[in-house]
Amino acid sequence: MLTKEQIAQRISKEVKDGYYVNLGIGIPTLVANYVPEGIDVEFQSENGVLGMGPFPFEGEEDPDIINAGKQTITTLPGASFFDSATSFGMIRGQHVDLTILGAMEVAENGDIANWKIPGKMVKGMGGAMDLVASAENIIVAMMHTNRAGASKLLKQCTLPLTGVNCITKVVTNMAVLEITDRGFKLLERAPGVSVEDIKAATEGTLIVEGEIPEMNF
Amino acid sequence: MINRTVKDVAQATEGVQDGMTLMVGGFGLSGIPENSIAQLVKLGVTDLTCISNNAGVDDFGLGLLLQKKQIKKMISSYVGENDEFERQMLSGELEVELIPQGTLAERCRAAQAGIPAFYTPAGYGTEVAEGKEERSFDGKPHILEKAFKADFAFVKAWKGDEAGNLIFKGTARNFNPVMCGAATITVAEVEELVPAGELDPNQIHIPGIFVKRIFQGERYEKRIEQRTTRKRA
Numbered sequence: 489m490l491t492k493e494q495i496a497q498r499i500s501k502e503v504k505d506g507y508y509v510n511l512g513i514g515i516p517t518l519v520a521n522y523v524p525e526g527i528d529v530e531f532q533s534e535n536g537v538l539g540m541g542p543f544p545f546e547g548e549e550d551p552d553i554i555n556a557g558k559q560t561i562t563t564l565p566g567a568s569f570f571d572s573a574t575s576f577g578m579i580r581g582q583h584v585d586l587t588i589l590g591a592m593e594v595a596e597n598g599d600i601a602n603w604k605i606p607g608k609m610v611k612g613m614g615g616a617m618d619l620v621a622s623a624e625n626i627i628v629a630m631m632h633t634n635r636a637g638a639s640k641l642l643k644q645c646t647l648p649l650t651g652v653n654c655i656t657k658v659v660t661n662m663a664v665l666e667i668t669d670r671g672f673k674l675l676e677r678a679p680g681v682s683v684e685d686i687k688a689a690t691e692g693t694l695i696v697e698g699e700i701p702e703m704n705f
Numbered sequence: 706m707i708n709r710t711v712k713d714v715a716q717a718t719e720g721v722q723d724g725m726t727l728m729v730g731g732f733g734l735s736g737i738p739e740n741s742i743a744q745l746v747k748l749g750v751t752d753l754t755c756i757s758n759n760a761g762v763d764d765f766g767l768g769l770l771l772q773k774k775q776i777k778k779m780i781s782s783y784v785g786e787n788d789e790f791e792r793q794m795l796s797g798e799l800e801v802e803l804i805p806q807g808t809l810a811e812r813c814r815a816a817q818a819g820i821p822a823f824y825t826p827a828g829y830g831t832e833v834a835e836g837k838e839e840r841s842f843d844g845k846p847h848i849l850e851k852a853f854k855a856d857f858a859f860v861k862a863w864k865g866d867e868a869g870n871l872i873f874k875g876t877a878r879n880f881n882p883v884m885c886g887a888a889t890i891t892v893a894e895v896e897e898l899v900p901a902g903e904l905d906p907n908q909i910h911i912p913g914i915f916v917k918r919i920f921q922g923e924r925y926e927k928r929i930e931q932r933t934t935r936k937r938a
Contacts, residue, residue: 576807618807652830
């Protein structure tokens with residue numbers, strides 16, 4: 489099984505030269521740490537910055553420069569700041585090439601739920617609904633099962649939806665999967681994880697065609 | 706030059722009454738109108754509806770108004786990080802409408818620009834779409850969202866001049882520019898208020914026509930919510 493860092497590391501391979509990328513909170517944020525040298529990307533944070541850099545050195549934190557997770561950040565040469573309407577113009581207008589976000593549940597038709605557990609947790613959707621409704625290229629970073637061992641890759645989401653028919657790829661601690669018209673198509677498995685293990689942990693339709701290679705990093 | 710300055714926060718908040726709808730700028734605690742919020746607490750106005758991306762933390766930002774139970778309803782996109790908020794929401798004391806962040810921004814911008822409503826794909830097929838008109842464009846489903854109507858907008862900028870022109874800094878810009886002129890009365894507080902003519906007209910983010918009252922704020926705390934750093938090599 490992959491650690492959260494390894495999930496981020498595997499997703500970083502999907503980041504291509506020249507991409508503008510929006511990273512969600514949690515595992516997606518870690519993806520920035522693994523983008524290989526020689527690939528030029530710019531990270532967008534929906535609170536109004538493009539060209540986000542690493543965390544500042546101690547003592548150089550600026551309360552006026554934060555990311556969408558409200559963390560202090562820095563900017564890189566070429567960065568820009570803008571208002572929230574412009575920021576979501578970039579997102580809704582499909583100028584952002586890749587969106588990486590977390591999920592509580594994903595369904596085999598590409599539905600996603602990640603903002604509310606009725607009666608328990610209501611923090612809000614933030615920018616997630618805008619992102620999933622508009623982005624062409626969305627990768628979900630998530631654990632394959634919940635703490636009780638139940639699958640989070642389902643036939644149908646049980647939690648309130650964030651978006652419908654929008655997810656194209658899922659990277660979990662067990663596998664890389666593509667969402668097709670027929671369900672979750674298994675592309676790669678984590679080192680040491682068998683196809684049988686993945687089948688057992690996937691409630692939604694799992695399509696296995698030919699030999700499934702192990703991921704490499 | 707039309708002078709938009711008022712002498713202090715008391716004059717800037719004149720006319721705020723119980724039951725009003727207020728827009729409040731900021732993202733998390735970044736770029737929030739600290740002086741205006743403090744004054745609203747002091748005035749003790751209640752039954753407020755607040756349109757703001759977040760609801761502050763327990764003891765800062767809009768959390769201060771929540772503590773005093775001055776807010777009846779919050780319209781936000783994300784409200785984590787606030788225990789008092791969660792308590793009031795779960796007990797039913799506080800009404801909460803959660804909406805997508807881009808929709809929140811655009812509903813402000815639409816109000817600013819005199820556009821009554823717009824279509825967006827955000828929220829289609831979710832709870833957010835319930836009761837809203839749906840329409841497809843080029844085969845893609847959208848929902849109709851309406852411009853906000855608000856009595857006051859409270860925003861914070863970095864620099865401003867007597868004419869009400871504003872310049873923002875960093876990500877403290879966020880929702881502040883789109884709330885300017887989106888309410889009946891827009892109140893801008895700035896860290897530095899300068900005479901007209903001192904700001905380069907090429908560098909103005911928001912022209913003074915969108916700002917009704919401007920004043921220089923005091924004692925900005927600018928609290929950091931998540932202080933993240935890296936070690937020097």
